[in-house]
Amino acid sequence: MHANTTTLAPAAPSVVFTDETLRKAATLARERHWPVWTGPSGEECSGEAVARHLEATTELLDKGGWLRTYDYSSDWTKGTDAGDEDSMTVKDMLKSLLRMARDSVGNDPRRTLRTALRHVGEGSPHGDTDTDLVACEVLDLLIKAHTGASGARAVPWSERLHRTLADINALLAAGARFARTYGPASPSC
Secondary structure (H helix, E strand, O other): OOOOOOOOOOOOOOOOOOHHHHHHHHHHHHHOOOOOOEOOOOOEOOHHHHHHHHHHHHHHHHHHOEOOOOOOHHHHHOOOOOOOHHHOOHHHHHHHHHHHHHHHHOOOOOEOHHHHHHHHHHHOOOOOHHHHHHHHHHHHHHHHHHHOOOOOOHHHHHOOOOOOHHHHHHHHHHHHHHHHHHOOOOOOO
16 A cells, blocks of 8 residues: 655646846846846856856755745844853853854755855855846846835845745746846856
């Protein structure tokens, strides 16, 4: 006899980024007062480099998990039980300090969208500071085109209560499509 097992399919995104959304984002990019594809180094990033950054972000979130928002309040409660330093032995004090240090680092591999984008830019062969910031600009353009709101930004959009990892992955996939379609071909970044 076989045990009852249920395999859950990945949740479908509640948000769809159409080709029309990408075209609207391209129009917004052309109308900007500063270049979308130039990073803080002053060098232009290719659409392919930005697409690779966004795809590596998807892989990182799929591997480690996604957090809608980071719970900063947990930082206030970590390591608050240090004990009474006057009554502790040196050994107990060192143990307590090491435990507090270990706990403050955290063990949660999940990341917010912004943290995942930054981590790909910091320690990955798939991105750097320039591709990180250009990728953020691309995602912002897509969210502006998607919502029609000129002040919309991707990170606050990703932090909405009803947002899912499937929605974030749909945004990142649309960003990679946008970068390959509308980004420059130059290999400088």
